[in-house]
Amino acid sequence: MTINDIARICGVSKGTVNRALHDKPGINKETKEKIVAAVREYGFRPDYRAKSLATGKTLTIGLLLPNIENQSFAMISTMIEREFWERGYFLNLALSNDDAAKEERYLELFIDRRVDGLVIFPVNREPRSLQSAIAAGIPTVLMLNDLPGLEVGAVLVEERKAVAAMTRYVLSLGHERIAYLDGFRRYTERYNDYINRERFAGFSEAVASAGLDPGAMRTAEFDPAYYGRDDLGPLSGLFSGKEAPSAAVCFHDRIAVWLLSRLETSGIKVPERLSLTGFDDIEELQSIKPALTTLRNPFRRVAQEVIRLLVEGIEAGEQPRKRVFLEAEPVIRESCQAFCSTSQQP
Amino acid sequence: MTINDIARICGVSKGTVNRALHDKPGINKETKEKIVAAVREYGFRPDYRAKSLATGKTLTIGLLLPNIENQSFAMISTMIEREFWERGYFLNLALSNDDAAKEERYLELFIDRRVDGLVIFPVNREPRSLQSAIAAGIPTVLMLNDLPGLEVGAVLVEERKAVAAMTRYVLSLGHERIAYLDGFRRYTERYNDYINRERFAGFSEAVASAGLDPGAMRTAEFDPAYYGRDDLGPLSGLFSGKEAPSAAVCFHDRIAVWLLSRLETSGIKVPERLSLTGFDDIEELQSIKPALTTLRNPFRRVAQEVIRLLVEGIEAGEQPRKRVFLEAEPVIRESCQAFCSTSQQP
DNA sequence: TTGTAGGCGTTATCAC
DNA sequence: GTGATAACGCCTACAA
Numbered sequence: 001m002t003i004n005d006i007a008r009i010c011g012v013s014k015g016t017v018n019r020a021l022h023d024k025p026g027i028n029k030e031t032k033e034k035i036v037a038a039v040r041e042y043g044f045r046p047d048y049r050a051k052s053l054a055t056g057k058t059l060t061i062g063l064l065l066p067n068i069e070n071q072s073f074a075m076i077s078t079m080i081e082r083e084f085w086e087r088g089y090f091l092n093l094a095l096s097n098d099d100a101a102k103e104e105r106y107l108e109l110f111i112d113r114r115v116d117g118l119v120i121f122p123v124n125r126e127p128r129s130l131q132s133a134i135a136a137g138i139p140t141v142l143m144l145n146d147l148p149g150l151e152v153g154a155v156l157v158e159e160r161k162a163v164a165a166m167t168r169y170v171l172s173l174g175h176e177r178i179a180y181l182d183g184f185r186r187y188t189e190r191y192n193d194y195i196n197r198e199r200f201a202g203f204s205e206a207v208a209s210a211g212l213d214p215g216a217m218r219t220a221e222f223d224p225a226y227y228g229r230d231d232l233g234p235l236s237g238l239f240s241g242k243e244a245p246s247a248a249v250c251f252h253d254r255i256a257v258w259l260l261s262r263l264e265t266s267g268i269k270v271p272e273r274l275s276l277t278g279f280d281d282i283e284e285l286q287s288i289k290p291a292l293t294t295l296r297n298p299f300r301r302v303a304q305e306v307i308r309l310l311v312e313g314i315e316a317g318e319q320p321r322k323r324v325f326l327e328a329e330p331v332i333r334e335s336c337q338a339f340c341s342t343s344q345q346p
Numbered sequence: 347m348t349i350n351d352i353a354r355i356c357g358v359s360k361g362t363v364n365r366a367l368h369d370k371p372g373i374n375k376e377t378k379e380k381i382v383a384a385v386r387e388y389g390f391r392p393d394y395r396a397k398s399l400a401t402g403k404t405l406t407i408g409l410l411l412p413n414i415e416n417q418s419f420a421m422i423s424t425m426i427e428r429e430f431w432e433r434g435y436f437l438n439l440a441l442s443n444d445d446a447a448k449e450e451r452y453l454e455l456f457i458d459r460r461v462d463g464l465v466i467f468p469v470n471r472e473p474r475s476l477q478s479a480i481a482a483g484i485p486t487v488l489m490l491n492d493l494p495g496l497e498v499g500a501v502l503v504e505e506r507k508a509v510a511a512m513t514r515y516v517l518s519l520g521h522e523r524i525a526y527l528d529g530f531r532r533y534t535e536r537y538n539d540y541i542n543r544e545r546f547a548g549f550s551e552a553v554a555s556a557g558l559d560p561g562a563m564r565t566a567e568f569d570p571a572y573y574g575r576d577d578l579g580p581l582s583g584l585f586s587g588k589e590a591p592s593a594a595v596c597f598h599d600r601i602a603v604w605l606l607s608r609l610e611t612s613g614i615k616v617p618e619r620l621s622l623t624g625f626d627d628i629e630e631l632q633s634i635k636p637a638l639t640t641l642r643n644p645f646r647r648v649a650q651e652v653i654r655l656l657v658e659g660i661e662a663g664e665q666p667r668k669r670v671f672l673e674a675e676p677v678i679r680e681s682c683q684a685f686c687s688t689s690q691q692p
Numbered sequence: 693t694t695g696t697a698g699g700c701g702t703t704a705t706c707a708c
Numbered sequence: 709g710t711g712a713t714a715a716c717g718c719c720t721a722c723a724a
Contacts, residue, residue, distance in 0.1 A: 002701055013711045018703065026709060043478050048458040049395040049404075050701030053716045058395075069424055074414045081441055085448070090455060093439045095427055102431070109436060112394040132389050287633055348717055359695045364719065374693060396717035399700045 001044045009042075010035050021046065052114075061310070062110035064094045064103060064120040071283055072299050073121075076143075079303040080119065087311070089116065100124040100191060111136055117310045121145050123191050139313035139320055141306050146194045153309040153320030155302050159195055162295045162328035163202030163249065166277050169330060170247050171210050174339030175275060178207065179218040179238055179245040181255050186223075196251065199279065203249055218245055222255045232262045239268055246275065246339050253278035253285060256292055260335070275336040279328070291333035298326045347390045355388075356381050367392065398460075407656070408456035410440045410449060410466040417629055418645050419467075422489075425649035426465065433657070435462065446470035446537065453479055463656045468493050469537050485659035485666055487652050492540045499655040499666030501648050505541055508641045508674035509548030509595065512623050515676060516593050517556050520685030521621060524553070525564040525584055525591040527601050532569075542597065545625065549595055564591055568601045578608045585614055592621065592685050599624035599631060602638055606681070621682040625674070637679035644672045 003021075007014040012031060019027045020035035038044075052058050061084050068074045081091045092115060096103035100123055107129035110118060118133055118140040127147055134140055134152055142154040170178055180203045182188075183196040204214045220238050232239070239245065250256040256278035263270055270276050270290060278285075278294035285292050305324045313320035349367075353360040358377060365373045366381035384390075398404050407430050414420045427437045438461060442449035446469055453475035456464060464479055464486040473493055480486055480498055488500040516524055526549045528534075529542040550560045566584050578585070585591065596602040602624035609616055616622050616636060624631075624640035631638050651670045659666035 003703095004701075014702085015704090015711060015713095016709080019710090022703095028709060031709080043481055045454065045457050045478075045482075047399070047460060047701050048455075049399045049460070050716085051458075051703075053393070053395045053399065053718090054701080054703040056716075067424065068414050068420045069417070071415070071417070074420050078413065078415055078441065082443070090438075090440075092436075094436075095424065097428070108391065109394075111391050112397075114393060114395070132391075135389055136391075284630060284633075287630075349719095350717075360718080361696075361720090362694060365694090368719095372693060377693080393717055396700085397719075399702090400717080400719040402700080 001042050003044075003046065006035065006038050006042065006044055009038050058114050058116055059089050060092055060113060060115045061089050062092045062094065062106075062113075062115040062118045062120075064096060064106055064110070064118070064122075066096050066098050066121060066123055068093070068095065072280070072297065076299055076303045076306075079300065080307060083303075083307045096123050098123055098187070098191065104129045107133055111138070117141075117314050119143055119306055119310060122147050125190075125192050134319065137319070139310060139318070141310045141313075141320060143306050144195070144302060145192055147192060151319060151321060153313065154323045155305040155309065156323065156325055157297060157302065157328050158325050159198035159328070160202035160205070162330075163199045163279065164206040165202075166279075166295055166330055167203050167206035167249055168210070169332075170249060170275065170277060170336060171206065171212075173247075173275070173337065175245075175247040176212065176339070177217070177243060177245040177247075179220065179248040181248055181250040181259065182219060182221050183251045183255075184224055185221045199251055218243075222251065222258075227258060229262070230265065232266055235259075235262075236266070239263070239266075239274065246273075247336065248274060248276050250276065250278050253280045253282045253292065253294055256294070256335070257284070257288060260288065260290075260292075271335050271337040272340075275339075277336050281331055290335045293333045293336040294331050295328040296331050297328050301326050347388050349390075349392065352381065352384050352388065352390055355384050404460050404462055405435050406438055406459060406461045407435050408438045408440065408452075408459075408461040408464045408466075410442060410452055410456070410464070410468075412442050412444050412467060412469055414439070414441065418626070418643065422645055422649045422652075425646065426653060429649075429653045442469050444469055444533070444537065450475045457482055457484070463487075463660050465489055465652055465656060467491050471536075471538050480665065483665070485656060485664070487656045487659070487666060489652050490541070490648060491538055493538060497665060497667060499659060500669045501651040501655065502669065502671055503643060503648065503674050504671050505544035505674070506548035506551070508676075509545045509625065510552040511548075512625075512641055512676055513549050513552035513595055514556070515678075516595060516621065516623060516682060517552065517558075519593075519621070519683065521591075521593040522558065522685070523563070523589060523591040523593075525566065525594040527594055527596040527605065528565060528567050529597045529601075530570055531567045545597055564589075568597065568604075573600075573604060575608070576611065578605075578612055581605075581608075582612070585609070585612075585620065592619075593682065594620060594622050596622065596624050599626045599628045599638065599640055602640070602681070603630070603634060606634065606636075606638075617681050617683040618686070621685075623682050627677055636681045639679045639682040640677050641674040642677050643674050647672050 003014045003017050007017045017035055020032045063080055065073050068077055084091050094106040103124050111133050118138050121143050122145055140152040146154055146156050182200055188196045207214045207217055218238055220235055226233055256276050260270055268274055278292050281294050281296040309320045309322055349360045349363050353363045363381055366378045409426055411419050414423055430437050440452040449470050457479050464484050467489050468491055486498040492500055492502050534542045553560045553563055564584055566581055572579055602622050606616055614620055624638050627640045627642040655666045655668055
């Protein structure tokens with residue numbers, strides 16, 4: 001069923017059908033009614049592809065994320081979807097699944113489909129296809145994960161500043177031996193590890209400017225495989241010995257939560273013997289005891305700013321170039337307390 | 347940049363460019379190299395719309411869900427996306443947000459875009475656009491939420507059977523006064539409430555076949571607004587008085603978890619004074635104490651069956667018509683224990 | 693080995 | 709008011 005079929009059935013030309021379909025002026029009322037009736041009877045719907053080809057508009061936005069099982073990404077997707085739906089756009093969501101090759105192929109797909117705008121949490125360090133998209137003139141906004149050397153919009157969180165502030169807070173509580181629980185290096189080394197790097201840099205800065213030697217602080221890499229373990233595994237050594245830290249700053253909440261439950265089974269009390277901080281303030285934290293001291297990642301505002309930048313770019317018909325930085329606020333709860341020398345002696 | 351531009355630049359016809367682009371035989375090696383070089387230099391990518399229009403294929407699947415903030419929907423989306431991506435299809439995800447009108451508009455959008463297949467958790471009771479999609483010959487599979495009178499595939503969970511089994515288990519523990527915590531009726535009345543109805547029917551059946559009067563059981567509607575409350579609110583009366591129930595069967599886990607925390611503040615111990623069961627076995631349950639006795643919703647298998655049915659339909663070029671029923675298994679944990687008359691006396 | 697013409701289903705711009 | 713006709717960018721078939 002095409003516009004031609006409708007035209008033939010009604011004994012008119014497709015130009016007339018088109019007029020009837022779009023409530024254009026200059027058409028006989030009865031002709032129009034006849035056409036509208038036929039359209040309804042045969043359930044005719046204009047083909048998006050042909051229409052889009054003729055008008056030059058796709059009214060489609062591409063959103064490329066690592067996943068949506070992470071609650072934060074799901075929320076961001078939902079916000080972006082709703083906002084663009086209300087403006088008449090359809091959101092095309094793609095999941096890279098932390099796979100650089102898949103991200104590349106999805107970007108090509110978005111170019112092929114001529115999306116009107118692009119939002120991406122880039123995973124790939126060599127953004128070939130992303131550069132193609134930009135070269136093709138698609139308004140693009142980087143979200144949360146920065147990538148240097150691209151002339152596009154970006155909405156980022158001041159990861160470094162946030163962790164530095166949190167670390168200073170930990171130091172102000174009298175802790176002098178602090179461990180840093182880093183993200184997964186094998187991931188970090190291959191992919192775009194902006195967030196890991198910045199957070200660790202924040203920690204190092206704060207420690208150094210407190211006159212302490214960053215090298216004396218303990219650092220460990222967290223491996224996702226640990227999630228399945230019941231004990232501290234390779235990390236058990238980190239919290240024992242004379243030089244054991246009295247506080248640990250974690251790359252993100254999930255690591256902190258994991259640590260919390262493992263420390264419990266290992267008999268290391270939080271916060272009495274070890275103070276703990278996280279990053280993100282994820283929803284699952286509500287039922288955790290002791291309540292986790294962390295940094296609240298401003299995901300809602302990130303989504304809002306992404307939308308604002310992209311809409312501006314699309315409407316102006318040019319590449320957004322602004323770089324927006326948002327702050328992650330400390331949320332002081334129970335898991336991090338003042339250093340107490342007596343509790344450090346077993 | 348179009349195929350014509352490339353052709354002009356290389357001094358050949360667009361037919362030749364097409365051959366070079368698709369590795370077709372019968373083309374001079376040097377001509378091909380020249381074209382490939384130009385394509386790369388100018389970053390040319392064929393337009394999906396034109397290509398799709400000419401070939402008649404969209405290689406696109408539509409997936410229509412209420413939301414993705416629900417972890418289960420996020421997981422299902424991820425599984426479906428991965429599976430179709432590997433088969434060369436692109437998943438178009440749409441969120442109805444429990445809005446019947448939005449669902450309708452999204453279905454029309456999918457028809458307009460001529461998707462090759464459709465998966466839907468239908469919210470609307472009068473599926474006008476869904477019927478259009480089916481009439482248009484789009485292979486369609488209903489997921490989790492049934493809708494009568496449609497000649498399409500469906501993957502459903504035996505909600506009724508599962509709740510009946512759970513209720514029998516509760517009865518077998520000696521409980522004779524059982525409350526049922528129903529879903530939100532204002533939602534249920536307006537939308538497709540297959541799941542609510544079936545689960546409640548399962549409860550009623552089990553109670554009746556135990557020789558007890560279903561009418562004597564207490565039933566209450568759970569209102570999502572309660573999530574914000576600190577107390578039991580309008581539900582407080584339900585658990586007090588001489589006829590107070592000794593067990594409560596909940597429509598789903600989130601209600602059970604909410605109830606658990608509110609009962610705790612109200613001084614009603616679970617499971618000592620009130621036994622509790624849920625439905626779904628959501629991930630957040632891991633850290634809940636007492637561990638919740640519930641029914642495990644087989645979401646992974648649901649996704650697998652949906653994919654199987656839809657792929658079969660697409661490959662055979664016909665509407666899948668099979669109706670697949672999957673079982674939800676009881677997971678016995680701590681929240682539901684044998685009836686103990688002494689603990690019932692305050 | 694290459695070029696040309698027609699078609700996919702729309703919209704837009706002319707005449708009549 | 710209405711009907712032809714030329715785009716939009718690609719693919720396919722047939723002709724050269």
